Every structure is written in structure tokens, then in C-alpha cells.
Amino acid sequence: MSGHSKWATTKHKKAVIDARRGKMFAKLIKNIEVAARMGGGDPAGNPTLYDAIQKAKKSSVPNDNIDRAVKRGSGAEAGGAEYQTIMYEGYGPSGVAMLIECLTDNKNRAAMEVRTAMSRNGGNLADPGSVAYLFNRKGVVIVAKAQESGELGEDAVLEATLDAGAEEISDLGETFEVVSEASDLVAVRTALQDAGLDYESADASFLPSMQVELDKDGAAKVFRLIEALEDLDDVQNVFANFDVSDEVMAELE
Numbered sequence: 001m002s003g004h005s006k007w008a009t010t011k012h013k014k015a016v017i018d019a020r021r022g023k024m025f026a027k028l029i030k031n032i033e034v035a036a037r038m039g040g041g042d043p044a045g046n047p048t049l050y051d052a053i054q055k056a057k058k059s060s061v062p063n064d065n066i067d068r069a070v071k072r073g074s075g076a077e078a079g080g081a082e083y084q085t086i087m088y089e090g091y092g093p094s095g096v097a098m099l100i101e102c103l104t105d106n107k108n109r110a111a112m113e114v115r116t117a118m119s120r121n122g123g124n125l126a127d128p129g130s131v132a133y134l135f136n137r138k139g140v141v142i143v144a145k146a147q148e149s150g151e152l153g154e155d156a157v158l159e160a161t162l163d164a165g166a167e168e169i170s171d172l173g174e175t176f177e178v179v180s181e182a183s184d185l186v187a188v189r190t191a192l193q194d195a196g197l198d199y200e201s202a203d204a205s206f207l208p209s210m211q212v213e214l215d216k217d218g219a220a221k222v223f224r225l226i227e228a229l230e231d232l233d234d235v236q237n238v239f240a241n242f243d244v245s246d247e248v249m250a251e252l253e
Contacts, residue, residue, distance in 0.1 A: 027236055028056040029069045030103055034083050036073025043070075047186040051202045058200055081105040088114050089131035092240065093122040093221035094214055097131045099206050100229055101237040110234040117232060121225035134241055135206040139165075139185025141178040142200040143192060152176070152197065164191035175200060179207065208241030216251050219244045223252070 031052040039046035043053055049070070056066050071077035086107060088100040104110040115125055141161075145152045157169055157176050165184030170177040180188045182204045189202040214222060222242055229238050244252075 023231065023233070024059060025056075025061050025065070026233065027103075028052070028059055028061055029065055030083065031236070032056060032066060032069040033073035033080055034085075034103060036070045037075075037080065037083075041070045041074030041076060047189075051189065054199075055201045055203075086110060087132070088125055089128060090118055090123055090125040091131070092118075092225045092242075094212060094218040094242070096212050096214070096218075096222050097134045097208070097241045098123065098225075099131060099135055099239040100235060101239070102234045103236045104234040106234075110232075113232050113234060114229065117228040118225070121228050122221055123225050134210065135208055135239060137182045138167075138205055138207045139180040139182045139188060139202070140205040140207070141180075141185070141189050141192065141202045142172075143176045143178060143197060144200055145174055145176065147198055149196065156195075157192075157197070160195035160197060161188050161191050164188045205237075206239040208239070211241050211243040214242050214244050214248065216248050218242075219248055219252060 032049065035046060035049035035052045039048055041049070043050040053066055053070075057063075068077065072080035083103045083105055084107065086102045086104060088102065088111070090098050090100065092098050100114055102110045102114065118124055143152065143157055154169055154171060154176060157178060158166065161169075161178055161180075164187040165180045166178050166188055167181070168179040170179070178188055178192075185202055185204060189199060192199050219242070222240065226238050226240065229235050
């Protein structure tokens with residue numbers, strides 16, 4: 001199990017009761033707006049939009065906010081911003097490789113804020129291409145073990161998703177992580193739905209090909225940097241190639 005997944009799980013638990021819910025809502029809304037602009041405002045014909053809406057609903061974003069974001073993105077309502085995706089590459093404490101995905105309407109502001117957050121928290125930006133090769137673009141679907149039909153087992157998830165392209169299933173405690181090629185993401189998500197299974201989120205993600213094992217001090221520094229980056233309005237996702245043992249996670253909690 002990758003440290004990033006553990007971090008994501010911990011973060012998800014925190015996010016539900018977090019004072020920073022407003023920031024999380026804003027990022028989810030931005031995802032919906034961009035998906036609607038790229039592929040139209042009908043979720044039935046736009047799987048990226050469908051998944052963005054599903055994720056927002058799971059995070060308790062009000063339906064009214066979701067509907068308005070779809071309308072802004074698709075052009076049915078005025079006020080949508082011109083967002084562009086920018087990937088920054090860098091290194092954090094302990095030599096951890098990082099990909100920072102931004103969705104911004106101001107490239108210069110995003111670059112300055114990311115650079116500042118990195119330098120203040122023991123990281124530094126790197127040249128394009130110097131870090132990206134350490135990551136592979138994958139589809140990641142998170143499935144809750146607690147389903148309406150009862151407790152879900154790994155075999156049931158594997159059975160539902162194997163033919164659709166699932167490559168690996170990891171047990172993250174309260175959820176399963178199903179990894180596939182990014183191009184199979186929609187097929188895997190659809191296979192879960194066809195099997196009557198509810199999913200938490202379905203995202204194209206960057207997973208590391210190798211990982212740096214961190215001790216308590218290193219993990220605390222990396223988490224602090226990730227939090228500083230995720231606090232930035234322009235940053236949508238942070239991907240990093242660290243691993244943290246269960247023992248170290250327990251010490252940090």
C-alpha cells in the first residue's frame with residue numbers, strides 16, 4: 001500500500017470535519033466546471049463530468065452549487081473562468097519526488113505561489129521532465145467496504161472489475177483502491193456500478209513507479225509541504241513517491 005494512498009485516506013477522514021471544507025468544495029466545483037467545458041454539460045455523455053459530480057456529492061457539496069458549476073462550464077450560464085492545467089515538478093524533503101497539478105486562470109500567480117510554498121517547506125521546483133518519468137498515469141477508483149448490501153470483500157471487487165481492466169486492488173482499511181490504466185477508468189467504474197457496488201471516487205491519477213520510505217521526521221515534513229501546497233487555491237492535486245509504514249503513521253496521528 002502506498003504512502004500516498006494512506007495519506008489520502010487520512011486526509012479524507014479529516015476533510016469531513018475540516019474547517020477547510022470550503023477550499024475542498026471550491027476545488028471540486030472547479031473540476032466540474034472544467035469537465036463541463038471540455039465535454040459538454042450532460043453527465044450521461046461526459047464520463048469525466050459524471051465522476052466529478054459524483055465526487056462532489058460524496059463530499060456533501062450542495063446540489064445547487066453543482067448545477068451552477070455545470071451551467072457555467074457548459075456556457076448555459078455566464079461567469080465561467082478560463083482555467084488551464086499546469087503540472088509542476090519538484091522535490092520535497094528526503095528527496096521525495098512530487099508532481100503538483102494546478103488548475104488556474106492565472107499561470108504567473110500559480111507558479112509564484114507553488115514556488116513559495118515549496119521553498120518555505122523544504123522543497124524545490126525542478127525542470128520539466130526531471131520528475132515526471134517516475135510516475136505513471138493510472139485510473140484509480142476508491143470503493144467503500146461498507147455497502148448497502150453489507151461488508152464488501154476484495155474478491156467481489158476483483159470479480160466485478162477484472163474483465164474491465166483492473167490491474168491491482170489494495171486494501172486501504174475502510175476502502176479498496178482499484179488501479180487500472182487511465183484509459184480503462186470509466187470501464188472499471190461502470191463495471192462496479194453494473195455489479196451494484198457504490199464507489200467513492202474515480203480519478204485519473206499519477207502513481208509512482210518507485211517509493212522513498214520515510215521515518216517519522218521525514219513523513220511529518222513531507223505532510224507539512226503537501227498541506228501547504230493543497231492549501232493553495234490553484235492546486236488541485238499533489239502526487240508524491242513516498243511510503244510510510246503503519247507504525248510511523250500511528251506515531252504521527
